[in-house]
Amino acid sequence: MKILITGGAGFIGSHVADACIREGHEVIIVDNLRTGYERNLNPNARFVKMDICAPELRNLIAEEQPDIVDHHAAQISVPLSIKDPLTDAEINVKGLINLLEACAQNRVKKVVYISSGGAMYGEAEEYPTTETCNPRPLSVYGINKMAGEDYLYFYQQQYGLDYTVLRYANVYGPRQVSHGEAGVVSIFTEMLLQGKTPTLNAYPDEPDGMIRDYVFVKDVVQANLLAFSTGNGEAFNIGTCIPTTTRRLYDEISAQLGISREPLKGEAREGDLRRSMLNIEKAKAGLGWQPSYSLKQGIAQVIEYYKDFLGDQI
Ligand SMILES: NC(=O)c1ccc[n+]([C@@H]2O[C@H](COP(=O)([O-])OP(=O)(O)OC[C@H]3O[C@@H](n4cnc5c(N)ncnc54)[C@H](O)[C@@H]3O)[C@@H](O)[C@H]2O)c1
Numbered sequence: 001m002k003i004l005i006t007g008g009a010g011f012i013g014s015h016v017a018d019a020c021i022r023e024g025h026e027v028i029i030v031d032n033l034r035t036g037y038e039r040n041l042n043p044n045a046r047f048v049k050m051d052i053c054a055p056e057l058r059n060l061i062a063e064e065q066p067d068i069v070d071h072h073a074a075q076i077s078v079p080l081s082i083k084d085p086l087t088d089a090e091i092n093v094k095g096l097i098n099l100l101e102a103c104a105q106n107r108v109k110k111v112v113y114i115s116s117g118g119a120m121y122g123e124a125e126e127y128p129t130t131e132t133c134n135p136r137p138l139s140v141y142g143i144n145k146m147a148g149e150d151y152l153y154f155y156q157q158q159y160g161l162d163y164t165v166l167r168y169a170n171v172y173g174p175r176q177v178s179h180g181e182a183g184v185v186s187i188f189t190e191m192l193l194q195g196k197t198p199t200l201n202a203y204p205d206e207p208d209g210m211i212r213d214y215v216f217v218k219d220v221v222q223a224n225l226l227a228f229s230t231g232n233g234e235a236f237n238i239g240t241c242i243p244t245t246t247r248r249l250y251d252e253i254s255a256q257l258g259i260s261r262e263p264l265k266g267e268a269r270e271g272d273l274r275r276s277m278l279n280i281e282k283a284k285a286g287l288g289w290q291p292s293y294s295l296k297q298g299i300a301q302v303i304e305y306y307k308d309f310l311g312d313q314i
Contacts (some may be wrong), residue, residue, distance in 0.1 A: 052099055116146045122138045
């Protein structure tokens, strides 16, 4: 199949591109390198440096006629979405509409849309959270991811454009940048390897930090591959359903590195949810997907990656 991946120079999208190429698919990557890197690009993919908001995107899709569009490009910072809601809407709403218009006009068979199983549910009433839980986003990023899902439904109803939504928990793995907003595994690993002391952000009444559902990027990639041919018109949580506090995460990384150093204490950031954990029964039944990497195994791969990436700096 011909697969067009937006955001394929970024952390997760680049792993999806690698897997698609391994599976023998033809891959086109569209990315404006806002937060992505050329070093992540698979040399066997065709790379088009382009903004998803650009009118030229429609010409590209008309020329390439991809079978599947896997949409990972996004503004991903929750705090930035609160400080600058217009930029978030520009990329995460207007960019999506631009893409969906092009897909509908060119009879793309399916769009895989990446949503958020943390930011969209907000402080969920149901825990672990299922897909039917009433979304109550506490950030502009979460609101716009939710709006994105509604746009997909509309384009399916109006134009017959098929889709599957994947609502990711907290994804971690090699290539996640340590200066981003969602990369606590990378931040802790890089700082500890460099001999620095990371800060553990927490609410005062919960000193072990927030509860998150950490899912390894290779498991997330598998969910994308399955979504190409299953789960039509549905949304699926992609997580592990295992709760992990920031402290537990810190302890696992430092133990694997053989370091015993207390983290510094910091305050929770704007928009930080206290807890987030996803029920994944629907993905098991509907996509035939389930995570296979434990936190220990995933962290071991992140450490290997960072040792290699940092090289002489450690
Ligand atoms: N990392 C997580 O834990 C997580 C959790 C939930 C959902 N997601 C979603 O997964 C997707 C990928 O996230 P990631 O963590 O790999 O982030 P990332 O920043 O590494 O990847 C995003 C990519 O999109 C590109 N991009 C941004 N704006 C663009 C634009 N206007 N035009 C073209 N390309 C543009 C960036 O350059 C980057 O390569 C996003 O949709 C994000 O919202 C991620």
